[in-house]
Amino acid sequence: MIINRKYFPFIIKNSSKTSFLKIFLTKNKFKRFFNSKKDEKKNKQNNKSIKRYFGKEDQEKQNKKIPELYFEARGCSIGHPNKKNGGEDSFFISKFSIGVADGVGGWSRVKGGDPGRYARELMRYSKESIESSQNNPIDVLQYAYQKTDKSILGSSTAVIGILSSNCFSNPQKIKNSRNIKSNSNTQKSNQRKKAFFIAANLGDSGFKVIRNKKIILSSIEQTHGFNFPFQIGKNSSDKPSDADLYEIEVEKDDIIIMATDGIFDNIFEREILEKIIEYQKESNQKELNQKELNQKELNQKESNQKELNQNQFSSNQKELNQKELNQKELNQKELNQKEFWGEKLSKDLANLAIEYGKNPNYISPFSVNALRNGYFYKGGKLDDSTIIIAQLKELI
Numbered sequence: 329m330i331i332n333r334k335y336f337p338f339i340i341k342n343s344s345k346t347s348f349l350k351i352f353l354t355k356n357k358f359k360r361f362f363n364s365k366k367d368e369k370k371n372k373q374n375n376k377s378i379k380r381y382f383g384k385e386d387q388e389k390q391n392k393k394i395p396e397l398y399f400e401a402r403g404c405s406i407g408h409p410n411k412k413n414g415g416e417d418s419f420f421i422s423k424f425s426i427g428v429a430d431g432v433g434g435w436s437r438v439k440g441g442d443p444g445r446y447a448r449e450l451m452r453y454s455k456e457s458i459e460s461s462q463n464n465p466i467d468v469l470q471y472a473y474q475k476t477d478k479s480i481l482g483s484s485t486a487v488i489g490i491l492s493s494n495c496f497s498n499p500q501k502i503k504n505s506r507n508i509k510s511n512s513n514t515q516k517s518n519q520r521k522k523a524f525f526i527a528a529n530l531g532d533s534g535f536k537v538i539r540n541k542k543i544i545l546s547s548i549e550q551t552h553g554f555n556f557p558f559q560i561g562k563n564s565s566d567k568p569s570d571a572d573l574y575e576i577e578v579e580k581d582d583i584i585i586m587a588t589d590g591i592f593d594n595i596f597e598r599e600i601l602e603k604i605i606e607y608q609k610e611s612n613q614k615e616l617n618q619k620e621l622n623q624k625e626l627n628q629k630e631s632n633q634k635e636l637n638q639n640q641f642s643s644n645q646k647e648l649n650q651k652e653l654n655q656k657e658l659n660q661k662e663l664n665q666k667e668f669w670g671e672k673l674s675k676d677l678a679n680l681a682i683e684y685g686k687n688p689n690y691i692s693p694f695s696v697n698a699l700r701n702g703y704f705y706k707g708g709k710l711d712d713s714t715i716i717i718a719q720l721k722e723l724i
Contacts, residue, residue, distance in 0.1 A: 394723070395493040395523035397580060398423045401718035402671040404678040408712050409686075411436075415712035416444035416484075417588050418451040425458045426716050427451055427488040430533050430588040432559050433711075435482045446482030446561050449475075454488055463492050465528035469568035473560050483561025485531025486571075487547065487586060491720075492524045495575060521722050525578045530571035532557035534592060537576055538583040541605055543597065545576050549589075554701040557589070582720045590713035591677065593694035594684040603673060604717075611669035670717035678713045685710030 399421065407415025416431030429450045431443030453472035462468050465488040472486075527535055527547065534547035550558040550572060558566045578584075583604060591600075684690050685708040698705035 395424065395491045396521035396723055397491060397523040397578065397720045398723050399426060399491065399584075399718040400668050400670070400721045401426055401716055402668060402674050403428075403714070403716040404674040405712070405714040406678045406682055408433075408710060409682065411712070413444060415714075416447055416482075417590070417712040417714035418444070418447040419586075419714050419716055420451045420455045421716060421718075422455060422458065424491040425455070425489065426584070426586055426718055427454050427486065428533050428586050428588055428714050428716060429484045429486045430531065430590070430712065430714070432483045432485070432557075432561070435562070438481055441481040443482035443484060443561075446476060446480045447484040447486075449477060449480070450484050450486060450560075454486075458488075458490060463490055463526070465490050465526055466568055466571055466573055469528055469530065469560075469571060473568050476561075478562075481562055483559040483564050485533045485557050485559050485588070487527060487529040487531075487533045487535055489525055489527040489535060489584065489586060491578075492526055495524050495577075522577055522579050523720070525574075525576050525582075525584065527574045528568075528571040529574065530558050530560065530566065530568065532589045532592075533587065534589075535584060535586040536597070536600075537578065538585065538601065538604065539579065539581075541601070543601060545574065546597070547574060548572065549592075554698065554703060578720055580720055580722050584718045584720075585715065586718070587715040588712065590685070590709075590711035591681050591715050593697075593709045593711065594681040594690075594692050594713070595677065596693055600677065603677060607669045607673045611667070668719070670719060674715050674717045677715050677717075681713040681715075682710070684708040685713075 401421045403419050403421055403426075405415065405417050405419060407413070407417070416433055416436065417429065418431070419428040420426070429447035431445075431447035433443060435441035435443040435446075450472050453475040454468050456475075457468040457471040462471065468488055468490070469486060525537065529535070529547040530550060532549040532551060534549060536543050536547070537545040550570070552558065558570060560566055560568060585600060585604075684692060688707040690708045692708045694709040695705045695707065
């Protein structure tokens, strides 16, 4: 019998026999079989297309979804007193992200070296990446690393933090995930608006998360050896993917401190915390006093206006309208008078780090760390000092 290969293209080997088992199908049966396979393949392709489409759409929706909280943040950067160019640190602040970079100073001693420019470009492109809806800080760092001019003779440490409405999509990638629970009771905690703070840290800059006057999360510095931090840039084998990734659920009024080693090498953690508590207390008391003063002014104003009204009917209506107007003015006045305590504190801490850095007899965090690593070092470590203080506020 002659087999027409157009309709019967199959020859299946029978593993239990040495001969071949030939499969014969009728023309009609084969057509149905072939068409069903063709349709099945087509459906699979369509399903893949649908999945790709909706997957992309869902991702876009997720990217567009903003968290319930935002950063009220201020930053300050003070260069090493001996550096005419203002130092090699850089930072950025936006509504939902913060970042700092510390250009490695050793490059400034190399002809044509410019670590400050490298750090500035790194932060500029990091912010650009976040504004284009990227919410993975390691991917942000990778984008900035690729975009930064490769001809620049410089390298930098970096830390980037992003507020997200969702937890990180791939928790397995998180190298230093911390499961932190709120100290408040569950019922109260569930009523508070929340977001996720996701951060990538590469090198010896870092961050701390503070809640209810306690530090609940601190990044760990990355070093190859004492005073030799991880860094990305010229002639460095470190990559953005080497950064440690952190994730924590944050709440309204949580505080995040992000800074370069110029701060953490000179000011102990406990002193930073004490300063935050002190400045917050002063700010709250000042705000309370101002509210009382404004209320007294409002009451006096309403009392004077009431005496001027003559007609009882028109007086009631005027009083009502004027009261609403006065309240609006009061609210606007309080808004204008309100200052974020973090602005003054960031400046004071940056200046304090410089002051400690100049003191040859000061027992600094850097000198303690040197001793732990078998080195003797006395005094502060004078360096560029950059710090961001951010408090989480409710998005109205």
